Amino acid sequence: MDTRSILRLEGAGLFAAATAAYFSLGGPLWLFAVLALAPDISMAAYLAGPRVGSRFYNAFHTYLAPLSLLGVGVGLGVTPLSWIALVWAAHIGADRAVGYGLKRPTGFKHTHLSVEADRDSRIAGHGPVVPDAGGRDD
Template sequence: MQPTHILRLEGAGLAAVATATYFIIGGPIWLFVVLALAPDISMLAYLGGNRVGSTVYNTFHTYLAPATLGVVGVWSSVTPFVLIALVWAAHIGVDRAVGYGLKYPTGFKHTHLSGDTDGNAPTGNPTELVSNVAGERDN
């Protein structure tokens, strides 16, 4: 099995667990619906260019932030933090399951889960791509 398939399955599993946990602990459906796409507001950062956009997008699409928020919520008994963290983690899991990955600064469609690139973005090893564009200005 390809690593991208494993990562997609992992995302689907986490989305399912986070969603189930959210509803098991009594999270309201209206809040889930309201928050489900909230992390995607980070895409607006692409108005500042690919480098800024990818940095902000990735910050809101890694599990570290919702995991931290969830731990703080559990530790301090602040249920809304836990609910937000679970919806946030579910969102990231669904993104991974359908193939939306973390973004490289070479373009919005160039992710760790896909070989797609934006228009003139070079193809190849993502590590090389990042170092190749390190000194270049964003479009």
């Protein structure tokens, strides 16, 4: 199984686990629906260009922030913080499961999960292609 498939399955697993945890903590359906796409508001930063946009988007689409918020919510016993963190994590997991990855500064469609970005960067000479132990660069 290739790494993209593994990362996509990992995302699906996170989505399922975070969603189950949210509802097991008594999170309301309406709040889940309201917050489900909230991290995508970060795409507005692309109005300032791809470099700024990718940094801002990635800041809202990495696991560190929602996991930290979940830790605070659980540690302080503030369940609504835990709900927000779990919806946020579910969003990121769903994104990864369908193939939306962390953005590269070369363009919105260039992500750590996109085949096109790898091909384009090899053609344009953006970064080295590092072969595996067998000498293959795919």
